[in-house]
Amino acid sequence: MNRYWVMRVRRRRVMIVTAVAAAAVVLAAVILLVSVFSNGGQGTVTPLRSPTDQVAGIPLYESLLPTDSGCRPGTLRQIKYVVIHETGNPAAGADAAAHSEYLQGGGDGTTSWHYTLDDHCIYQHIPDNEVAWHAGDRLEQDGGNLNGIGVELCVNADGNFEQTMQNGAQLTAYLLRQYGLGVENVRQHYDFSGKNCPQTIREAGRWQEFLQLVRSAMAA
Numbered sequence: 001m002n003r004y005w006v007m008r009v010r011r012r013r014v015m016i017v018t019a020v021a022a023a024a025v026v027l028a029a030v031i032l033l034v035s036v037f038s039n040g041g042q043g044t045v046t047p048l049r050s051p052t053d054q055v056a057g058i059p060l061y062e063s064l065l066p067t068d069s070g071c072r073p074g075t076l077r078q079i080k081y082v083v084i085h086e087t088g089n090p091a092a093g094a095d096a097a098a099h100s101e102y103l104q105g106g107g108d109g110t111t112s113w114h115y116t117l118d119d120h121c122i123y124q125h126i127p128d129n130e131v132a133w134h135a136g137d138r139l140e141q142d143g144g145n146l147n148g149i150g151v152e153l154c155v156n157a158d159g160n161f162e163q164t165m166q167n168g169a170q171l172t173a174y175l176l177r178q179y180g181l182g183v184e185n186v187r188q189h190y191d192f193s194g195k196n197c198p199q200t201i202r203e204a205g206r207w208q209e210f211l212q213l214v215r216s217a218m219a220a
């Protein structure tokens with residue numbers, strides 16, 4: 001090989017090394033972007049609270065839905081609200097355990113929420129920092145599904161709704177405290193989609209009373 005060829009081979013090697021390095025930089029950038037937007041580009045993800053088996057003495061049972069459930073999209077998000085609902089099911093026996101069983105059985109395939117509680121216990125269905133389908137507002141920016149923890153209060157005829165309201169206030173206060181939120185971050189399902197929910201609280205004009213229970217629970 002004469003000198004000319006040696007130069008050409010060296011130049012080609014330099015070009016190949018440069019191309020490989022450039023490809024590596026592009027790949028690293030793509031991986032970084034994918035990891036930043038893997039939560040759907042929805043901003044910061046709120047880190048989860050530590051696990052607990054009770055809230056203010058009310059037993060909390062974790063019965064998380066499988067990650068391949070259509071009701072659990074697995075989208076991580078920032079927590080901005082606690083969204084209050086009522087199950088709308090007045091049947092005797094339609095308590096928190098029954099709703100947990102219903103969701104574990106697949107529910108209606110599309111609706112989901114984070115907690116159901118009754119007059120004596122709380123069931124959790126989806127981790128706090130994952131999207132669930134309860135607010136009827138799709139994935140609207142700053143919406144109830146995207147940023148809310150959905151809490152369902154049972155209205156079963158054989159339950160004590162006054163106690164359920166108290167327990168709901170305790171769980172709400174606990175979640176607000178865990179995630180550095182205040183009473184101003186408590187919402188009704190109604191606020192996001194206009195649905196008449198939580199129905200009995202709304203129709204009895206007891207929303208302010210519920211918020212007062214939350215404030216007292218937070219102060220305790």
Ligand SMILES: [Zn+2]
Nearest residue numbers: 085086189197
């Ligand atoms: Zn609702």
